[in-house]
Structures are given as C-alpha cells and as structure tokens.
Amino acid sequence: MTNSPGFDASRMLSFDLETTSKFPAEARIVTSALVRIDGREVNAVEHLADPGVEIPEEASRIHGITTDKARAEGRPHDEVLADTVTAIRQAWEDGLTLIVFNASYDLSVLRKLTGDFTVTGPVFDPFVVDKIKDRYRKGRRTLTDMSQHYNIKLENAHEATSDALAAARIAWKQVKMWPELAEMGHGELMEMQAVGYYERQEDFRRYLAGQGKDTSDVNTAWPMQS
Structure with a gap:
C-alpha cells in the first residue's frame, strides 16, 4: 500500500460484524453491515447469515439474533462471508477508507474464516484513534x-448497521477534532494506528501480568497487512 493522500471522511466504507463469539478464532458471522459513503451517496447493506452452528445465548442477548431466526431467515454463511470480503476489496479499489471500530476483532474474524484475508487498503479505527x-x-x-462522548446518536447498539453508522460518524468527528489525521498519507495513518495499538496493548499486558x-x-x- 502506497503512502497516498490521507483519510477523506466523505469517502468511506464503514463495516461491522455481529458474531457467535467474542473470540475471533472461533467466531462465525451472524450479521455483516456495510455502509458505503461516497460524497452525498450513502448505501447501507446488512447481511443476515446462518452461521451453521448454534448461536450461544450470551451472543444472542447482545445482538438479538437467535439460532432459529438465523436458520429461518439467514443466507448461507459462506455466501455472506464472500459478499463481505468482495465489498471491502471493491471499496479499497475505489479509493475508499475502511472504517472499523475495534478493527483487530472484525478483521481477525475475516482472516480466520477465509484463511487468506489481508489488508490491502487504508483502515481507520475510531477506537484505536x-x-x-x-x-x-x-x-x-x-x-x-464513545458515541456519548462524541455526541453521536447510536440508534440501536449491537445492531450491525447502527454500529457501522456510529463508527463512521465518530471517525468524521475525530478528523474534525484532529485535522492532522486527514493530512497523513495512508501508510503514515496505518503505521500510527498499528504502533499506538501495540503500545496500548503492551501496557494492558503488563498490567495483567502485574495482577x-x-x-x-x-x-x-x-x-x-499484505
């Protein structure tokens, strides 16, 4: 990925998954939301998947999707996975930035499920920023x-499209608060987030070890990244 012009808040694909587990290594998709913002055009698509496994009650309580609903109304899991990855790759090809709140989770899920998913375009993670x-x-x-902190309306927490929209709005607010973010090239922006994430996680690891x-x-x- 080249160090091309920085984050344009008018051109983004905001992405969110609701899954069967909080652990990426075992999670399967329940819902996948993709909100494409390109200038004044906003297109939101949400896929409901049949994950092919029982959805634990703990997960259902969070996102509201039961095993019965997913089996009755959901599309085959691998179709939803393929459509999700295709949309993300197309967005990168079109020059959009991928917005993912806590990207280390959602993108790890895609990597685990596909076996070969890599980041080939810019990612902006409002949580890490x-x-x-x-x-x-x-x-x-x-x-x-964070929606409350940034004065963003979150319509329905843990409903994938609502979460994706909220993440996009937070990203937009962050760029207004810290305009230097928009001035960073994609490579510089990605490096800042990767280094910052590593440092915060190392701090957390040391804290846990101390306990x-x-x-x-x-x-x-x-x-x-590829």
Whole structure:
C-alpha cells in the first residue's frame, strides 16, 4: 500500500460484524453491515447469515439474533462471508477508507474464516484513534460510551448497521477534532494506528501480568497487512 493522500471522511466504507463469539478464532458471522459513503451517496447493506452452528445465548442477548431466526431467515454463511470480503476489496479499489471500530476483532474474524484475508487498503479505527489521541481520558471506550462522548446518536447498539453508522460518524468527528489525521498519507495513518495499538496493548499486558493474570489472549498486532 502506497503512502497516498490521507483519510477523506466523505469517502468511506464503514463495516461491522455481529458474531457467535467474542473470540475471533472461533467466531462465525451472524450479521455483516456495510455502509458505503461516497460524497452525498450513502448505501447501507446488512447481511443476515446462518452461521451453521448454534448461536450461544450470551451472543444472542447482545445482538438479538437467535439460532432459529438465523436458520429461518439467514443466507448461507459462506455466501455472506464472500459478499463481505468482495465489498471491502471493491471499496479499497475505489479509493475508499475502511472504517472499523475495534478493527483487530472484525478483521481477525475475516482472516480466520477465509484463511487468506489481508489488508490491502487504508483502515481507520475510531477506537484505536481515540486511545491514541485522548490517551488519558478516564472511562470506558465501548462504542456506546464513545458515541456519548462524541455526541453521536447510536440508534440501536449491537445492531450491525447502527454500529457501522456510529463508527463512521465518530471517525468524521475525530478528523474534525484532529485535522492532522486527514493530512497523513495512508501508510503514515496505518503505521500510527498499528504502533499506538501495540503500545496500548503492551501496557494492558503488563498490567495483567502485574495482577498475576493470564496474558495469552492479549493481541498486539493491528491489523493484518499484505
């Protein structure tokens, strides 16, 4: 990926998954939302998948999709996966930036499910940018909490399209607050996020280790690039 002109908040594809598990290595897609913003044109598509496995009650309580609903109304899982990856790759080919809140999760899920998904275009992660640019702010940084902080309306938390729209709006607000983000080339922007994510995760790993807790699940890589 070249160090091409920076993030254009008028041209983005905001992406969100709801899944069967909080662990990327075992998660399968339940819903996939893709909100394409290109100037004044906004096109939102949400795919419901039959994940092919039972959806745990814990996951259903979060996103509201039960196993019965997914089986009755969802499309085959691999079709939804393929359509999702195709849309992301097309957006990159068209020069759009991919917006993903907590990209290390969603993109890891795609990598695990496809076996070969790599990041070949720019990614903007509002969660990581927030932790870098407002490092010492206290409080939680869930999408709900950050929507409140940035004065963004989150219509229905954990409904994939609503989450994707909220992430796009937060990204837009962040660029207005820190205009230097828009001036960074794509390579520079990606490096900033990757380094910042690594540093924050290392801080978290050391904290857990100091508490005598398991650190094996702490991921320090953000995100996967070809």
